[in-house]
Amino acid sequence: EAGVTQSPTHLIKTRGQQATLRCSPISGHTSVYWYQQALGLGLQFLLWYDEGEERNRGNFPPRFSGRQFPNYSSELNVNALELEDSALYLCASSVSPGQPISQETQYFGPGTRLLVL
Amino acid sequence: RKEVEQDPGPFNVPEGATVAFNCTYSNSASQSFFWYRQDCRKEPKLLMSVYSSGNEDGRFTAQLNRASQYISLLIRDSKLSDSATYLCVVTGYSSASKIIFGSGTRLSIRP
Numbered sequence: 001e002a003g004v005t006q007s008p009t010h011l012i013k014t015r016g017q018q019a020t021l022r023c024s025p026i027s028g029h030t031s032v033y034w035y036q037q038a039l040g041l042g043l044q045f046l047l048w049y050d051e052g053e054e055r056n057r058g059n060f061p062p063r064f065s066g067r068q069f070p071n072y073s074s075e076l077n078v079n080a081l082e083l084e085d086s087a088l089y090l091c092a093s094s095v096s097p098g099q100p101i102s103q104e105t106q107y108f109g110p111g112t113r114l115l116v117l
Numbered sequence: 118r119k120e121v122e123q124d125p126g127p128f129n130v131p132e133g134a135t136v137a138f139n140c141t142y143s144n145s146a147s148q149s150f151f152w153y154r155q156d157c158r159k160e161p162k163l164l165m166s167v168y169s170s171g172n173e174d175g176r177f178t179a180q181l182n183r184a185s186q187y188i189s190l191l192i193r194d195s196k197l198s199d200s201a202t203y204l205c206v207v208t209g210y211s212s213a214s215k216i217i218f219g220s221g222t223r224l225s226i227r228p
Contacts, residue, residue, distance in 0.1 A: 033216070042220030043161070043204065058215060090160055105151075106216075108160035 002027065004093050004109035012115045013081050021076040021112045025093030031055075032074040033094075033106060034066060038087040046089075049074055081116045088113050118143055121207050123219035130195060131227055137191040138222045140205030150188045151206040152179055155221065161204055164190075192224075200226045 005024045013019050025032050034046040045058040049068035057064075063079040072093075078085055092106035123140045130136045142150075150167035165172065167188050171180040178191040188207075192199055202221040209215070 035218070040220075043218035045216045045218070048216075056215060105163050105166075108162065110160055 004091055004107055006089075006091050006109040006112050008112060009110065010113045010115070012117065014117050015081055015083060017081050017116075019078045019081060019085075019114055021078075021089050021091075021114070022073065023076070023091030023093075023109060024073045025091075026107055029093035029095055029107075030072050031094045032068055032072065033092040034074070034076045035090045035092065036060075036087045037090060037111070038084070043090065047076065078114075083116050086114060086116045120144060121205060121217045121219040123203075123205055123222045125220060125222060127223040127225050129225045129227060132195060132197055134195050134226075135191065135193045136195055136224065137189055138203065138224075139187045139189045140207075140219050140222075141185075141187040142207045142217070143186070144207070144209070145183075145186060147186075147207045147209055149208045150179075150181055152177075152188075152190050153204040153206060153218075155202045155204055157201075161218075164203070195224075195226045197226050197228065200224060 004026055007022045011019055023032055031050040033048050036044045036046055046060055047066050048056045052068050066076040068074045088111045090111045091109045094106045121142050128136055152164040153161040154164045155161040165174050165179050167179040167181050169181055176193045180189045188205055202223050204221045205219040207217045
């Protein structure tokens, strides 16, 4: 069974540009989560999509946005890039929570390393 | 105060040793707890869930102390392959709850 896939693996941008990161969940999973892992700061929750809708977002500015497509894949868009946006962006998927989200195991993709120069 | 705090380590212990580390959380309404393992430059992978009654999986034991608001992970008879960063995860009960990861504890097992 294929795991969570992300593309691109690496992305280099300059300040002020926009970045688009993509994620394909495990087949049968309808929930997709995005996390930012900056060096030394641990994983920070960014966004949660389920069944095409944004369910929750972390403490990030509005220039971090995304969407989930009918096939449950997802995009994360970061506008007006800043140097501190350089990080590993991880996507995770889980089955749609029939019970509270917190009960469902998340499976992570390999991540996209974004470098902002 | 951070919502979830872990000792960053590194913990450097000899092979075969027993090592334990804790993770404290600030929200008493937190309901679900997990330990993830992350190898260097890899994605996190679920190690085990943490149940109220405590749970064991082979050499790994996880416990929850609601009164003191912390979870713990104990690794017995440590192996070289246990070297990794261990992340604790705390979430609430409702679908509006955020998922909070700790910054991780680095563990290094030496021969």
